[in-house]
Amino acid sequence: MxxxxxxxxxxxxxxxxxxxxxxxxxxxxxxxxxxxxxxxxxxxxxxxxxxxxxxxxxxxxxPSKAALLLDVYHRQKGETFYADTGDTRKDLVAFLEALLGFWRTNGGEIFRSIIAAAQSDPEALIALRDYAVTRCRSSGVILARGQARGEVRGDFDPEPIMELLSGFCWNRLLTGRLEVSPGEIETIVDALMGGLSSTSR
Amino acid sequence: MxxxxxxxxxxxxxxxxxxxxxxxxxxxxxxxxxxxxxxxxxxxxxxxxxxxxxxxxxxxxxPSKAALLLDVYHRQKGETFYADTGDTRKDLVAFLEALLGFWRTNGGEIFRSIIAAAQSDPEALIALRDYAVTRCRSSGVILARGQARGEVRGDFDPEPIMELLSGFCWNRLLTGRLEVSPGEIETIVDALMGGLSSTSR
Amino acid sequence: MxxxxxxxxxxxxxxxxxxxxxxxxxxxxxxxxxxxxxxxxxxxxxxxxxxxxxxxxxxxxxPSKAALLLDVYHRQKGETFYADTGDTRKDLVAFLEALLGFWRTNGGEIFRSIIAAAQSDPEALIALRDYAVTRCRSSGVILARGQARGEVRGDFDPEPIMELLSGFCWNRLLTGRLEVSPGEIETIVDALMGGLSSTSR
Amino acid sequence: MxxxxxxxxxxxxxxxxxxxxxxxxxxxxxxxxxxxxxxxxxxxxxxxxxxxxxxxxxxxxxPSKAALLLDVYHRQKGETFYADTGDTRKDLVAFLEALLGFWRTNGGEIFRSIIAAAQSDPEALIALRDYAVTRCRSSGVILARGQARGEVRGDFDPEPIMELLSGFCWNRLLTGRLEVSPGEIETIVDALMGGLSSTSR
DNA sequence: CTTTAAGCGAGACGGTACGTCATGTCTTACG
DNA sequence: CGTAAGACATGACGTACCGTCTCGCTTAAAG
Incomplete structure (x- = not known):
């Protein structure tokens, strides 16, 4: 349609x-x-x-092919909202599922084109970097809300953590493995929330 | 020289x-x-x-530009070893620093070219995917050793966690932000090891 | 200025x-x-x-590039006078020197542009033809005066002769050889006046 | 065909x-x-x-549009021969009629394109100039033969005279007046051979 | 000891896309 | 209605690579 x-x-x-x-x-x-x-x-x-x-x-x-790609991406992406269920774990899972889901339906093809274009076009690289940084900063609100609720430790900068999660998604997008099972997502979020160390239990 | x-x-x-x-x-x-x-x-x-x-x-x-790129990458990468200090935290930090450091010195330019090429060449995509999966699997040994030592919880599959970490590196490589401060790396590894949840302490 | x-x-x-x-x-x-x-x-x-x-x-x-060119040419050419010294030979030499001299100083660049434009613009071609014919006709006065004086044979139509002379100038203009020595001009006028045939002496 | x-x-x-x-x-x-x-x-x-x-x-x-034009012109022009009847007057008439006749049948369209192109392309101008000079020099043989026979005065350089005649043809070509009557050609050649001066009789 | 068959460098081929320029037409906003 | 301004669709410019080809050669292996 x-x-x-x-x-x-x-x-x-x-x-x-x-x-x-x-x-x-x-x-x-x-x-x-x-x-x-x-x-x-x-x-x-x-x-x-x-x-x-x-x-x-x-x-x-x-001015460049990449500029056009970015415009296409922005236009069809629309506004991004981050779920706020009061449960950080659920919010993170929703975040990952929303991003991977969007990429699975058209958005991904465009975004990976942008990433590819940025690797040989310095201006596109800057645009992509700005976009990525802004995106991670704004999605940090999920963790910030958890911190405000006392649900999440306050001695962390949310941004690098969101980079970790979106980096995972980029990796999957760029290697053509967007079909991530809900179980995998849960595993990741659980590990991140609960910690890997056996002493942290 | x-x-x-x-x-x-x-x-x-x-x-x-x-x-x-x-x-x-x-x-x-x-x-x-x-x-x-x-x-x-x-x-x-x-x-x-x-x-x-x-x-x-x-x-x-x-047969393709990507095949040549992959050969170039493999030739100059050589064998990869994963530090084994007996301390998983240190091993993970060393892993991240080694990867980012290698990419900062020539390797990165080549690898990001490969990623870009793979976005418009199906065969290259498969090669890249195989490489990425293999890489994550083999680097999972860091966590597996921790699990064997009882230092790391055993109810995790190491692979998705390594995807998280390497995804972070990919993100930085592809947005031209390889200059990651040691502090940032520590933050990430600490968060991952200790968990974000305030109740996990 | x-x-x-x-x-x-x-x-x-x-x-x-x-x-x-x-x-x-x-x-x-x-x-x-x-x-x-x-x-x-x-x-x-x-x-x-x-x-x-x-x-x-x-x-x-x-309406066309050529029309603009023609306007430019006409505007800067002004009136044309033909020397009348009482000596046809001198008048012809003066005519050639004046035309080549004018073309050497700016006018030539414009006129050759007009000629070029006329080769792919039918309207411009007509304008150029009319201009060229008129010009040859009016410059024919030099020879007509000689005929009136009895200095020049009367059994000639002056126009084709003036075409001969202006054709020489066109040739030089269009091949970038406007630097004609006074000697060459004299040679041509002498030949034309005296005739090439050895029996005409 | x-x-x-x-x-x-x-x-x-x-x-x-x-x-x-x-x-x-x-x-x-x-x-x-x-x-x-x-x-x-x-x-x-x-x-x-x-x-x-x-x-x-x-x-x-x-290297340029003009180079291609010149090649086209040369290819379809073939060798040029100058009639040698033993009568310079007839040879000159034949020369003019042959040139105008060739231009009337396809050749002219190409050659005037070359001239036009040369007016905005310095390299083409040089090529055209060389061609024109060579052409006038070689056609000078008509007069040189007359001089050898004693039929034509020997105190003339044939080249400028041929420039006069070919200039006339260029003029006609570039103003779209190739339909020259035999009478006009005779008039010109007669004038040139016999001289304009009434004392030269 | 020859064939023969493949690899080599070179570079021309028909193409496609690049990013820029000029064309002549159109609409606006202003006077 | 004329003007300056400038966006528009069109299409040519000259260049860079693409991937394929044929050449003339070199050389190791097969007959």
Whole structure:
């Protein structure tokens, strides 16, 4: 059920300002190509062809392939909420399942394309880094809430822990192993919450 | 002091068999290019040019860019040993520092290129997955030893935990943040060993 | 000292009529670009940029690149006078030297651009043809005066002869050999006046 | 009756050497495009498309559009012979009629394209100049023969005179007036041979 | 002791995509 | 309605690599 904008009307300039119809068409096209052919088939030419847009129009608004990828990703990701059940363990499990689940349905193909692009494009790398850091910081709220409740030890910076968890997900995404069983997730969260040391019991 | 094979002698066929001199020259060239220009400058053409090899010679032995990258990585990685100090905490810290340290010195540039290549090459993805899984399994020995010593709880499968840790490293590698302070590493290992839950103390 | 109109005042519409300031600015810009970069750098975009005019303003008044070129040429050529010393030989030499001299100083760059443009623009070709024919006809006055004086044979139509001479100049212009020595000009005029045949002496 | 090579066989490399089939196909395509659409439709892309050749193949062998044009011109012009009837007047008339006649049948379209291209491409200008100079020098043989026979005055350099005549032809070509009547040609040659001066009778 | 068969370097081939530029048309906002 | 501004779709530019090919050679193994 693609939401492609298949209006017959010919798109053209609407004056000295960005044409939202073109922007939409380009992002739609980019998303579709990515979904259908992956990063391999993703080229500015192909996007322009499919969107019936001129290459300069794309380059005008997106300086690099990676910039376009990021826009596609952001657009289809929408807002992110972190479950707040009052139980940190459950919240962490929900976090992991939500992330892996989203990646399993289209989002993953796009995000791994972004990561790949960032490995040969310094600007994309910076964008990706900023995104990743921000993401880990904001998801840290799950642990911060636990700390506020006294449920979680207060002598930890939540951020590196969230890096641990999202790193796990990245690893799975990038090696094509997104089908993580609920059991595995529980194992990880349990280990993290309870600690590995036998003396910590 | 690079070990580049700068022999003046003109390389040619040595009969109906693979010429090791060519193989070496190609892998050397590939490694150098990767080190100097990163994945962006890495192309079969460039490798052939630098190695003074014919393109078909490369294609004959390495079916894809990713296959060549993997060979380069394996060649320069050598054997991996996991410290065994009798203290799991120290062993984990050493593991993380060794991995990040190796990536900081050349290895990282190559490995992130491999990850990127794998995102658009199914065969490379399989190779990467196999490598990653094997790696996590073998590094699990650190925890297994702890379990054998009774230092670490025995009701855990070590593998997902090592995925957690290596995932953290992947994340840092792929976002260009390999400069991890010893403090951060300690924090992570401490959290993992001690557990986050305030009741686990 | 170029007479470029560098007025700071912002040019804008002066109502529902052609703005002469814009016209001047555009012609100035076109002339300067042609002088500085030749036909290669001459584009409607470049002219608009330099004249600080909108592209549609140019397209409104000059239907094609060639039309603009012709306007530039006409504007800077001014009236043409043909020397009348009473000696046809001298008048012809003066004619050739004046034409080549004018082309050597800016005019040539523009005119050869016009000729080039006319080769792929039918309208420009017609304009160029009309101009060339008119020019040869009017310069024919040099020979007509000689005929009136009895100095030149009367059984010739002056026009083809002037085509011969101006054709020589075109050839030199279009092959970048405008530096014609006075001796060469004399040779040509002498040959033409005296005839090549040894029996005509 | 186009001599297009319409072989179905797929053209490919024949080793580390120029493929004559490709060269022929490219020149054929270029010539056809020029004949059909003139300089306006002549682009490297269009030639490549029509010749079913890669753009780099064209750029490999012809550094510029003008180089390709010149090759096309030379190929279809073949050898040039200058009539030798023993009568200089007749030889000159034949020379003019042959040149104008050749230009009337395809050759002209190509040559005026070359002239146009040379006006914005310095390298093409040099090539054109060399060609024009060589051509005038070699056609000077017509007058030189007359001088040897004693039919033509010996105190003239033939070259500038031939420039006069070919200049006339260029003028006609570039203004689209190749339909020169035999009478006009006779007039010009007569004037040149007999001289304009009334005292030269 | 020859064939023969494969590997080698070289590099040309038809392609595709790159990122930039100019084209001529369009709409805006302003005067 | 004319203007400056500039976005738009289009398409050519010249370059870099892609993966395939054929060449002319070298050399070890097979006959």
């Amino acid at each position: 693609t939401k492609t904008s298949m209006d017959i009307t010919k798109r053209t300039s609407i004056g000295a300002q960005r044409n939202p119809a073109s922007e939409t068409a380009i992002l739609d096209a980019a998303e579709e190509i990515l979904r259908e052919s992956g990063l391999g088939g993703f080229s500015i030419e192909a996007v322009a062809r499919r969107a019936k847009a001129g290459k300069p129009t794309i380059y005008r608004w997106w | 690079t070990k580049t094979s700068m022999d003046i002698t003109k390389r040619t066929s040595i009969g109906a068999q693979r010429n090791p001199a060519s193989e070496t020259a190609i892998l050397d060239a590939a490694e150098e290019i990767l080190r100097e220009s990163g994945l962006g400058g890495f192309s079969i053409e460039a490798v052939a040019r630098r190695a003074k090899a014919g393109k078909p010679t490369i294609y004959r032995w390495w | 170029t007479k470029t109109s560098m007025d700071i005042t912002k040019r804008t519409s002066i109502g529902a009529q052609r703005n002469p300031a814009s016209e001047t600015a555009i012609l100035d810009a076109a002339e300067e670009i042609l002088r500085e970069s030749g036909l290669g750098g001459f584009s409607i975009e470049a002219v608009a940029r330099r004249a600080k005019a909108g592209k549609p303003t140019i397209y409104r008044w000059w | 186009t001599k297009t090579s319409m072989d179905i066989t797929k053209r490919t490399s024949i080793g580390a050497q120029r493929n004559p089939a490709s060269e022929t196909a490219i020149l054929d395509a270029a010539e056809e495009i020029l004949r059909e659409s003139g300089l306006g439709g002549f682009s490297i892309e269009a030639v490549a498309r029509r010749a079913k050749a890669g753009k780099p193949t064209i750029y490999r062998w012809w």
